[in-house]
Amino acid sequence: MIISLILVPGAATALTLTECTRTTHVSHGGEADHRDLGEGRVMWRDWWSQEGTATSYAIVDCRPAEALTFRTAEENMGKRLPFDRTRKALSIVERHESGARLFATLERIGSDRDKVARDIELTTRAAEPCACAVLYPDAWAGEARFALPAED
Numbered sequence: 001m002i003i004s005l006i007l008v009p010g011a012a013t014a015l016t017l018t019e020c021t022r023t024t025h026v027s028h029g030g031e032a033d034h035r036d037l038g039e040g041r042v043m044w045r046d047w048w049s050q051e052g053t054a055t056s057y058a059i060v061d062c063r064p065a066e067a068l069t070f071r072t073a074e075e076n077m078g079k080r081l082p083f084d085r086t087r088k089a090l091s092i093v094e095r096h097e098s099g100a101r102l103f104a105t106l107e108r109i110g111s112d113r114d115k116v117a118r119d120i121e122l123t124t125r126a127a128e129p130c131a132c133a134v135l136y137p138d139a140w141a142g143e144a145r146f147a148l149p150a151e152d
Contacts, residue, residue, distance in 0.1 A: 020044065020130035034131040039101050040139050042131035043093070052076030055086060059093065060125065061106060062132035065142035067125045068106040070117035080118075089117045 023030040028050035035043045040062045046069075048054040055073040060066070073084035092112045096104040110120050126143045133146035140146075 015134070017131060017134055020134060022130075025050075031130070034134075036131070036135050037097050040136050041097075041101075042129065042135060044129070044131060048077075052078075055084075056119070057089070057093075058129070059106060059109065060129050060132060062128075062136040062139040063141055065125050065128075065140065066106055067121075067123050067129075068110050069119070069121050069123070070110070070113050071119040072117050074118070083118075085116050089113060092116065 017034040017036075020034045021030070021032045025048070029046070029048045031044050031046055033045040037043050037059065041059065042062065043057060043059045046054075046056040046058060048056075053073070053075050054071060054077050056069060056071040059068045070089065072086040072089040074080065075082035075084075093109060096109045096112070106122055110122055113120050124142070128140045128142055128144060128146040130146050132140055
């Protein structure tokens with residue numbers, strides 16, 4: 001696999017998926033487990049653990065900058081009852097991704113999560129995710145290119 005560097009003035013660049021794993025909310029939230037789903041599509045896990053815990057996933061198609069996000073587990077996150085349907089939700093992703101991409105649209109994957117996941121959203125992203133920058137550096141169709149923050 002060839003990995004390209006993204007050159008953005010004043011910012012560090014992502015070199016590998018490992019560098020995409022990071023804390024995004026001081027000590028209690030972040031992104032991890034970045035994966036290449038092939039054909040310009042990436043996925044990662046968002047986590048949160050402050051007074052409550054939550055696990056969500058994002059699948060992004062880098063070329064049209066479309067994203068599907070969904071929560072698979074949470075506990076003590078407000079008035080909703082706790083749940084963990086991570087295994088079932090990820091098996092739905094595997095089933096869709098093992099078939100032809102023509103049929104594995106983000107809309108279909110999202111609709112198959114009804115009654116399995118919560119907070120299912122299909123959006124167009126403006127900012128390029130780290131995994132798209134690393135794996136598909138020439139594919140991003142959104143506005144802002146990804147750059148790791150400069151280290152102090």
